Amino acid sequence: MGDKHTIRLQPVDIEFEVDEDETILDGAFRQGLMLMHGCKEGQCAACKSFVLEGEVDMDKYSTFALPDFEEEEGWTLLCKAHAVSDVDIELVNYDEEVLRSGIPTKQVVATVAELEPLTSDIWRLALDLDPADGFEYKPGQYVDITVPGTDDVRSFSMASVPSTPNRLEFMIRHYPGGKFAGGFADGTLQVGHELDVKGPFGSFTLRDRPERRLLFIGGGAGMAPIVSLLRARREAGCTRRSVFYYGARGTADLFQVDELEGLQHQLADFAFVPVLSDADPGPDWTGETGFVTDVVARLEGDLRDVDAYLCGPPPMVDAAMELLLAQGLAEDRIYFDKFTTSAETEGSSL
Amino acid sequence: MSRASITKAHEKIQELSWDPTFVTPVEKYATDYTFEKAPKKDPLKQVLRSYFPMEEEKDNRxxxxxxxxxxxxxxxxxQERWMEWQKLFLAIIPFPEISAARAMPLAIGAVPNPELHNGLAIQMIDEVRHSTIQMNLKRLYMNHYIDPAGFDITEKAFSNCYAGTIGRQFGEGFITGDAITAANMYLTIVAETAFTNVLFVAMPGEAAANGDYLLPTVFHSVQSDESRHISNGYSIILMALADERNRELLERDLRYAWWNNHAVVDAAIGTFIEYGTKDRRKERDSYAEMWRKWIYDDYYRSYLLPLEKYGLTIPHDLVEESWNRIWNKGYVHETAQFFSTGWPLNFWRIDGMDDTDFEWFEHKYPGWYDKYGVWWERYTEMSKKAAGGAPITFNAGADYEYPHRCWSCMVPCLIREDTVMDEVDGQVRTYCSEGCHWTDTVAFRPEYQGRATPSMGRLTGKREWETMYDGVDLAEVVEDLGYVRDDGKTTIPQPHLDLDPDKMWTLDDLRGYTVGSPNVALNGLSPEDRETAMQKYRRGGPGGRPAREPIAAD
Amino acid sequence: MSTTEAKPEATETPEGRNVPRPVFTDAEAGAKEFPSSTSRKYSYFEPRKRKASVYEDVTVDVQPDNDRHLLQGWIYAFADGSSGYPKEWTGLKSSDWHKFLDPNEEWEQTIFRNASSIVRQVQASVANASAAGSFETWAKSWTRVVEQHVGAWAHAEHGLGLYVYTPAQRDGPTNMINNALSVAATHKLRFAQDLILYNLDLTDKVDGFDGQAHMATWQTDPVWAGVREMVENITATRDWAEQFFATALVFEPLVGELFRSHFVMQVAAIHGDFVTPTVIGGGEADAAREQRGARHLFELLVKDEAHGPANVALLDEWAAKWAPQAEKAARLLQPIWSQIPEKTLRFEDSYDRAQARFSSQLSDLGISTPEGA
Incomplete structure (x- = not known):
């Protein structure tokens, strides 16, 4: 046995340990990580990846698969590479869903358990699952729900956490003309009805990087997956410093405030900062006003040490991306779920 | 281009696609699979303006x-022993390559994901490159190797030799039938991801050990494009798995594709590597060892098994049985022996095995000599035409029963005890195994497990080669095939490597022996006689020995 | 028996390294004389000239055919029983499809050489122009033409490459035909990407250049509706030869050359733009090669001893079906001619030149030019 080193895979942020004597690919397999590979003989290039930091030694390989100039740039073949220090590797060829979640998607039938308006246009929907289906997901993921009586599907992120099994909770925005959420308002979808649910999907899941502070920015129904991540952190007793900026129009559009404010006491070093965009939010409002991104820009200083999670309507996500990049945050530290905003997709998050 | 600019460029080229509004796309190639639009990404982000210079550079090298x-x-x-088998291998392989190019529109038409279409189109360009670069390698062999005969008729021989027909499945299977069965399951998921390893890794290694470093150069340059293809296949199978309605089809196609690839590729490549090499160092991995490493461990255990939890039904039984056939049932040895038995019908020369070879085989496959050694001694003896005797094919002293052919994979039913006989579509057919019987009678049918499969392909063609020449004199057959050298009488195939014209077999040496079709004969028997004959056949082997004792009359 | 022996123990080198050892075999050409020892050319086809070209050697008969040497027939069929490369996949008929050899003689090495030199040339032109500051002098209205219309053109090339030529190369009855079609696909795909990445470069380098405008222009601007309709219609055509004909001999001269040769190439320079013609020029050269191939193929078919007249009749039908679509597409493009500041070129002049070339190509083949086109 040789020395052990830590391999960190980007941008999926998975860590594992390898022995110098084994190839990085074999080390990954030993940990049950399915990395893309082909021949394992240094010839097909399916496992070609980029060494961001650290050093590797290579066994014999084909220079067609890895020409010298590529090796000099930092490329390597994982099937022939041995770590001789801790190594950060950027994967190029991978399926993030498979690699990260490792949870197969399932098609199940769920029953509507609760349905209530949270604001004038955001509804809370809770679904009961059949325990026999064994449906699993990770905080931050989403499912596809079929619009009853059609083949159309809508995607919604869970606000619930997996520790409450067999119960999925959603926060769904009703856009005018929306086919799915339209059913909440006009009563065609009611408690007891059955829905086809498929999932989980998505990679808006929390990366384990204790040294980096967490910055959540959300808007509208984009609160759901962030709530799920925060609830999961509360359960795990996570102590990472974190802040959640949430943008809404007026006080009437704020919801889930009690839980979020409560989290400020339950979670170590967490702050919830609601921001209202209404020019005149009323006399009772003492909080922040304006665009959520402007508030982030004003209150946050250097952003280079954060991991940022963004979820909300595209203009908000785009503006936040622009801000974060301008503040020096690396692109691969930003994770986002962008809504599609047409009435057609009803604020589904994909 | 830097990586950041490639990412940006790749995002930009996605802007090229649009949803047609004037027409509904025509379904050129049907599939029974269903796909929902899914945001699967092309993880490799290939952009043509960096692709072309990269491939040009490979070409230059x-x-x-x-x-x-x-x-x-x-x-x-x-080594001539090795180069002679290249006449067969390089006759076959450019066709699968070009077929892979032709298969890309089948996948493009079936999968509603424009981002993957770009990756598939680049695969098409890769495959055109592979086919022509391999044809060019063969051209070089023809020009510079001592015996060009066989290379000079290469594509014709590919089209009319029984062995070419077997190889043709690994190609026709990519382009015909249900679009996803062909272009994704058979081509990408099984042929490219699993079996190209023995093709593109084992063959070059063995070529180098036999003095040829051009095949490794060409094949490594080909293999280095494989990452794109593996990636295309993986994206599509994940999309297929996302739809429950595809589950049975995926199960069916993985069974068919696995078993057919095993039957065809292991027969051919196994023979080239074990019987085409002169490298008999004990440390050299046998084909069985390579198979265990590349196909069993690297493909089955690390690629296929993880897909099980996504709902893919893995044919564990067939994987184990493939290994069983290779390790316990002598599949490769039986195949090499068959090729050599039928040497006059080949378009290459086959070197006999000597003591050095025997020793190696016995070391790698304990018990080999008892099964095959004596036959190879007879082969060497009967390869000398000076003996005046019949070619081993027709020599009673060979103690070899010419085999029935498998209707599905078209390799003969060499593992005699596994032979299946059945009347299918009004004809008595034989199959090398249960797996191949299932392929013809269950998989390639318009219905599968009670569901309609209207897009599934059919097995067709004159699948038993011997039927083509039933009752024809051997010399006439060889002449008709065009396997004759430029003196008009010496045959291209020879059972030895001696190029002394006096020792080379001619048409005259092959006259007087009649080719017969085992299938025609079988169909001509009464049902009872047929059953008796088949029972006796199944008791034959190993090494093609006819069954000795009569069946107990009870 | 083999003549050269390497005993296993002999492979042990003094250092104890266990590697295969080279053996002198003398298996090189000319070492011995015996029957066929000088048979060093592929003998199963008739080359065009005395000696076969590399193109012929690496292409001919790689795709088998029952009409050539295929003994046992195709061994897989589609559900309807058709197999291999069915000749019925086009309405045209030939006494010998194998007569077609690509006049451009494209094979692997030529494809990558040509394509690499074009992508290098394009990138060098953009870099030079950028260094010289020549994008800064572009008139606003010319910038709009490039961002919208040159950008929209990329979609047409992409559609033809990915959804016309790529599927068509599965369908032809010989390897030489399919090879030519796959090369055409390669060209179109590259050209589309050249154009769209050029659009990306301009987005970075030209103030106020809207890199997204091309999508709306292509999908909703009525000026482009005719082109898009025709491209979509060709993609939805089952007959590969009809696709090839409609693309190379109708769309290319009447629409492609109208926009590329008779508009962009003519007017770019007077607007201070020497880069766009370089990008477009790469595609022009490719399209000319495709047309050369198409003319050769259709010429063989109209002159076919057995099927010539029937082929001409069908080609007449195709011309009558596609020419009006191309004409409509062309005429809808007319407003672009008046969007440029330097009005040195009339649409009618451009159109007449496109039309003349279209008609002369058809009449050379003995195909009637449809009324009104």
């Missing part, structure tokens, strides 16, 4: 190596 090989007189040290 390949052509540079070709010049170097000729300048360095490489052919003074290549």
């Amino acid at each position: 390949v052509f540079g190596a070709m010049d170097g090989a000729i300048r360095g007189n490489m052919f003074r040290q290549v």
